Amino acid sequence: MLRCRPWNTEQLDTSSGQFYVLKDLHVVCPEGHVLQSLIAEESTGGQWIRYRYTCCSSAGTPVAVKPTGRFLENLLQDYEGIYCPSHRDDSGRLSFQRDYAFKSSDKSRQRELTYNRNELKWCISPSRRRRNPAEVSCFSSDVANPLEASVAGATFEAVPLSDFDGQFAGAGVGKAAGGGRRKKPELIKFGAIEPKYAEECKDEVTPGTSSFDVELMNKEGLSLPDGNPCKNIAGKWTVSEGPPKFRGGPPTITREGEGSAWSTHGYDGSDTEWGAGTTYDQTIGCRGREISRDMKAADWAHGHDTRDGVMDIAHALYSLPCALAPDVAVAPLGFGPSFPTGGICESILDRVLTGAKFINDQVSIENDFQWAKGDTADCNSLQNFYARTFCDLHCLRDTVKTGDKAILKSLEGAVDVMGKNTDALLEYYSANLQDSIDGLKETRGSSLLEDAETMKGQMDGMFLEMSQMLSTEVTLSSRSTASRALDHFSALFDDSQGFQGGNASTLMPLLLHETENLHSVISLASSDRPSSAAQVASRSASLLGEMQKTLKARVHVIGVYHTLAQDAKARQSSLTTMARQAVTSADALLHVVAFYMLLLLVIAVICCCVVYVILILSPKCIEGCLGRGQA
Structure with missing residues (x-):
């Protein structure tokens, strides 16, 4: 997988x-x-x-091996083939005979793999007495079996024959290429999720921000559906041109407002201002204009009332002469109509007063109308305040919800990134650790194991040779030399020398070196062999020595038995004496105990008698004492 x-x-x-x-x-x-x-x-x-x-x-490209039934003989050596054991030589090592030749041109020639004791080499050579040195291939090693040898630079190598009945399991994912440390994974970088606010709540359409654009605010607000509170703060003016009022005159400009659109109409003498959109500054300005209009209206009312009062006073002053004017009679014939001039004068003044008041009232009405028209065209501060507040509350709600959603998504992303980074780092460090362990196994562990196997094979071969050498007859001096060498070899690795528990990598070469020295000594000692008569004499002396040792051992055993018997008799006599002493001590102890028990019995009888006497004599003594007292 x-x-x-x-x-x-x-x-x-x-x-x-x-x-x-x-x-x-x-x-x-x-x-x-x-x-x-x-x-x-x-x-x-x-x-x-x-x-x-x-x-x-990737498991790699599938590869199949298709046998052709023939060898590339130009890549083979003459001596290559399959070698089987044939016999053992004097050192106890196996000798091998070639059973099958890989090269067809060399199948008729017999070759063998043997150990050369004189040169300490394993060699392949033709099976004949006269051998051409060029036909001999060797490598230096004294192992017991050529399969245990691993010599760098050797011309050939012996490997065991396999039946190819293997289990070819998948090797899985290998180590990092090059045997070095794996490349550290690139960690996932976490980026916080940017909250996506509503279009009507972005900084570009919010008054007070550096990127605020009132035209964009009006555009976004008017595109909102009904019911969205931010739609009430947006507005615009639509300007259109109409036909001129008179021939040759300028075209008529018509403006139509939509939403939060307002104008000042120059009520205070300023130029007319056309505005759209509800902002914080616009709401404050709207309230300021309302105050100005109220002051203007109060000024107009004050003028109207003042003029009205002046006309009343003037009417009263001018009516006084009329009251003093005499009546006028027209009687040319002695009789005719008479005219009340005072009443006519007062009537004329009343009509003048009524006309002046009418004009004053019309002026006031016109001012009120203009005031109402200007107030209606301008914005209403309270209405704009609520509209702006509701939109801000809507954006505040959107900010909270969107921000919380972004925070939750960011937190989820952070946890996911942290988990992936943790997995990647754990896999990286665990893989490096596994690579290090495998490297140690392959380098140090396998090297030590191979060295140990090589040394073991060499020492097995040397001990095998030494056992063969020592199994033959040698002179007494040679045997003494071999014995001293063996004693030195045994004492060298005794606990008292401090070699136990040491470093194996240090002890193994030392053990191999000492084994080689021992092998050399044994080999030299075994080369000095006695004659047949000397061998018989030596064997006889040896047998006599063994018989003498046997007799001494038996005599020693008899002496041991005699000594043990005497020791047993002495222990028996000692035990008898101790038993008698114990019986005597026990009798004396019984007499002492009986004496003390008798003494305790006598003391008890005396105590009982004394108590009895006291109990009998005490009442009589008491009565006698009482009688003497009464007398």
């Missing part, structure tokens, strides 16, 4: 909206891996982009 693991590229900034940065996104799988999946990821606000992909280890 292939082993797969996730990877991530670096996050690249895409806030500019340009995608040329994609050329910097590199999806690379490690050597020996293939790409399984590829997914593009971007942030919620479109601020960054990255690739998430999965790489799986």
Whole structure:
């Protein structure tokens, strides 16, 4: 089964909206891996982009071995083939005879693999007495079997014959290429998710921010559906041109407001201002204009009332002469009509007063109308305040919800990134640790094991030779020399020498060196062999010595038995004396105990008598004492 693991590229900034940065996104799988999946990821606000992909280890290209039935003989040596054991030589090592030749041209020649004791080499040579030195191939080693040899630079190598009945299991994913440390994985970089606020709540449409644009605010607000409180703060003026009022005159300009659109109409003498949109400054300005209009209206009312009072006073003053004017009679014939001039004068003044008041009232009405028209065309501070407040509350709610959502997504992303990074790091460090362990096994462990196997094979071969050498008859001096060498070899590795518990890598070469020295001494001692008569004499002396040792041992055993018998008799006599002493001591102790018991019995009888006498005599003594007292 292939082993797969996730990877991530670096996050690249895409806030500019340009995608040329994609050329910097590199999806690379490690050597020996293939790409399984590829997914593009971007942030919620479109601020960054990255690739998430999965790489799986590849088992490699399938390879099949098809036998052809023939050898490439030009790559083979004449002596190569299959060698089987044939016999043992004087050193106890096996000798091998070639049973099958790989090279067809050399099948008729017999070859053997034997050990040369004189040169301490394993050699392949033709099976004949006269051998051409060029036909002999050797390598230096004194191991007991050529399969145990591992010599660098040897011309040939012996390997065991296999029946090819193996279990070829998958090796799995190998170590890092090159035997070095694995490349540390690139950790996933976490980027916080940018909250995506509502369009009507962004900084560009919020008064007071550095990027605020009132025209964008009005545009976004008017595009909102009904019911959205931020739609009530947006407005615009639609300007259209109409036909001129008179020939040759300018065209008629018509403005139509929509939403939060307002104008000042120059009520205070200023130029007319056309505005749209509810902002904080506009709401404050609206309230200031309302105060100015109220002051203007109060000024107009004050003028109207003042003029009205002046006209009443003037009417009263001018009516006084009319009251003093005499009546006028027209009687040319002595009789005729008479006219009340005072009343006519007062009537004329009343009509003048009524006309002046009418004009004053009309002026006041016109001012009120203009005031009401200007107030209606302008914004209402209270209405704008509520509209702006409701929109801000709506954006506040959107900010809280969007921010919480972004925080939760960021937290989820952070946990996911942390988990993936942790998995990647754990896999990296555990793989490095496993590689280090495997490296130690392959280098130090395997090297020590191979050295130990090589030394063991060499020492087995040497001890085998020494056992063969010592099994033959040698002179007494040679045997003494061999005995001293063996005693020295045994004492060298005794506990008292401090070699037990030492470093194996140090003891093994020392053991091999001493074994080689012992082998040399034994080999030299075994070369000095006595004659037949000397051998018989030596064997006879040896047998007599053995018989003498046997007799001494038996006499010693008899002496031991005699000594043991005497010791047993002495222990028996001692035990009898101790028993008698114990009986005597026990009798004396019984007499003492009986005496003390009798003494205790006498004391008890005396005590009882004394108590009895006291109990009998005490009442009589008491009565006598009482009688003497009464007398």
